[in-house]
Amino acid sequence: MALAVEYDESSDPVDVAFFCPVAHPAKPDLKKLKPGQNGTKKLFSIYGDRLLRVRYRYDASRHVRLKTIEIIVDSIPWIPADENAPDNTLVALKIGPTEKLLQQKIKTAGGRWNGFKRRWEISLGKAKEFGLRDRIDPKTLPKRAGKKHA
Structure with a gap:
């Protein structure tokens, strides 16, 4: 099952420089949460069982917190x-x-x-x-x- 995701760029501006590996430390401060934990409930209500992980990334130098999610967008049979x-x-x-x-x-x-x-x-x-x-x-x-x- 393929999932179409709509993204409105105007509502969520992304600073491309934030993702530059040269400008930031190799290991950014991370907080990883599983679905159902505090900080994931709103996203879980949107994505349901497709939600795998929510991560909070903190950048102390820019005073920015980013919330990223990992979701299942496709599932096909697989034989080991x-x-x-x-x-x-x-x-x-x-x-x-x-x-x-x-x-x-x-x-x-x-x-x-x-x-x-x-x-x-x-x-x-x-x-x-x-x-x-x-x-x-x-x-x-x-x-x-x-x-x-x-």
């Missing part, structure tokens, strides 16, 4: 890259150096340390079985055939 990959596909896992118990579990399941990649390698099936899908390095998953996006 590992969905159609065979379970015996070798994948690399991002495991921290202090996670010794997890490293031992991977080693016991036939996984091994790849010093060049600095990742633990194990079969995709075992990674799924252990609930480690979120730790899979996406670069190690096979590329899906089909439509390429520009």
Whole structure:
């Protein structure tokens, strides 16, 4: 579903110089709020479930506060890259150096340390079985055939 957003430039002038990275510090003061928190309720009543985040940016040198929002404008079905990959596909896992118990579990399941990649390698099936899908390095998953996006 695509969302058309109307914007009236006359009602909300934007100072382009404010967004210049040279004139302002790399990390501006930020306040991040989730929908439903104080400071988001009016926007939540407008955007509903499409509202993901409200941010307040403060610029002390200009005495300006900007309110920005993150909204969902489109939603389409998506299939994860590992969905159609065979379970015996070798994948690399991002495991921290202090996670010794997890490293031992991977080693016991036939996984091994790849010093060049600095990742633990194990079969995709075992990674799924252990609930480690979120730790899979996406670069190690096979590329899906089909439509390429520009």
